[in-house]
Amino acid sequence: MSTFATKLIHWQKLHGRNSLPWQNTRDPYAIWVSEIMLQQTQVATVVPYYLRFLHRFPDIESVASGSEDEVLALWSGLGYYSRGRNLHRAARLIAREQGGIFPRGLEIIQQLPGIGRSTAAAIAVFAYGEQCAILDGNVKRVFARCFGMDGYPGERKNEMLLWRKAEELLPEKNEQDQIGIYTQALMDLGATICTRAKPQCMTCPLRQECIALRDDHVNRLPAPRPRRLLPEKETVLLMLMRQGKVLLEKRPATGIWGGLWCLPEMPLSEDTLAYCTRHFGMNVEPLAHMPPLDHTFTHFRLRIHPQPLQVISYPAALKVQGQDETMWITPDDALKAAIPAPVRKLLMQYGYPQSGQSIEKQL
């Protein structure tokens, strides 16, 4: 009778993933970048962003000497931009205070901005072989099913319980050199077998001990997060065109699309032409109408009304109230900048009506 860890290690060697771009390295920097990108984001999405990021920023020193704007530009489309800002902050911190050497040790790693307990553990395991437990969304799902945990795994007491289990189940002394394989096995099992929908229980290495499978509760576990209904909001995004260029504003560092370049936002209640006169001192006239674009966040739904406008006249010194940074940029260049996904979509629709262009083609 082999243990939990032994089964997973054996399964990983036969069926796990072993050639992802961030595997087969012990470079803590490369592992760090991958783990940050993999927060909230699936492998297939991350791969092209990761390759591009490491090509431009091959080490901590290069990130630290690059601008936040450039980091965010490479992050554009990946979402959760505070991850990019924190990565940049942390790189500068490490460059300045640690001579560019990524720290060792779970607790130290966890003190870096953007790195919590699970991410720190993953880095400590993959880069240094430390005996640490991870607990990401995949692992929570695997555990909730395997142990038949009824409650919502995000609830405090359940999460504490899961962390305790995660630590108990770490490999025994004789297999501690396999901690990386074991950790990868947990991730891969959640990603390829113990999936949210249609899990492949028949080929699962844990099928003999899985409580959810035994009790036919696999599709009920893990318990879903308690929901509250989404508020809906509407806003206007102005597409001010002048000499083939569009006006972008840099958003404040915090809040929605923090630090990204965005089309100027205007309340739906205002009159467009009056707003442009008052806010920018511009004379404008409407261009071809564009249909509204719906964008969903976790906590609200946003209906965006794009408003393309031709600038007829504008003041010599464009000074926008409460906005320290604005720029005129061609839509082509804007697509290479740090812009949120809906703005990217609008600019692409504007530049290439009809055809949709996927992120992979641009990368």
Add this chain to the structure above:
DNA sequence: AAAGCGGGGGG
């Protein structure tokens, strides 16, 4: 159309 995913920050 709805659900899921780690960590930071504010109340």
Add this chain to the structure above:
DNA sequence: CCCCCAGCTTT
């Protein structure tokens, strides 16, 4: 502390 926030993909 606990609760809210963030943006994209998958189902």
